[in-house]
Amino acid sequence: MLQLRDLPTPETLQKFAQRYPEADISAISSFLHLLRVATDLSSALDECLQRHGLLQGRWWVLILLMREESLSSMPSTLADKAGVTRATMTGLLDGLERDGLVERIFDAQDRRRVSIRLTASGQARLDQVMPDYYSRLRLCMAGLDEAQRAQLQAMLGHIASNVDAFTR
The missing domain is CATH 1.10.10.10 (Winged helix-like DNA-binding domain superfamily/Winged helix DNA-binding domain)
Incomplete structure (x- = not known):
């Protein structure tokens, strides 16, 4: 699965919002941060479990x-x-x-x-x-x-x- 390591800046999100009026910058930023943390947590859990052969x-x-x-x-x-x-x-x-x-x-x-x-x-x-x-x-x-x-x-x-x- 592709993981977004480089989250967009507020300026980048503003640029997208100008092109796509449906874009809610704070919602996008919150969603991407949540997705990033969830991915990082899942990867960390995988690493922990692998130490135990699972x-x-x-x-x-x-x-x-x-x-x-x-x-x-x-x-x-x-x-x-x-x-x-x-x-x-x-x-x-x-x-x-x-x-x-x-x-x-x-x-x-x-x-x-x-x-x-x-x-x-x-x-x-x-x-x-x-x-x-x-x-x-x-x-x-x-x-x-x-x-x-x-x-x-x-x-x-x-x-x-x-x-x-x-x-x-």
Whole structure:
């Protein structure tokens, strides 16, 4: 994915706004900064997880399974919760199973029906990753107090509610 490393100056944005009257300079600037920070956070998370031999997609699947009381879920449910296609989830699960971090449990009455369960090795991997992740996350968010964090979540919620403006 292309990452915009050089954000436009206010003068550059003004030039665009003169050509495109629909342009809202402060909205553009805020959006580009948010996109840049989100990209940087995702890259930093990738780097952190790679130290533990994980990729983000696989890590999220392990997290989703750990959230379940039974430590198991259906592949289609995992795909829905992760926001990926079922084919993508199958690929993630294949890799996790190959590494012994999850196991497929086939239904005794219907072998076509399968659930995915977090293994002891998968839990051990999470137990290795999560303290490091939480320490880094705490440092990343250290500049914001609780009120600012709540305000940030509210602002992000407002933005999230309008994301479909790009798809309508």
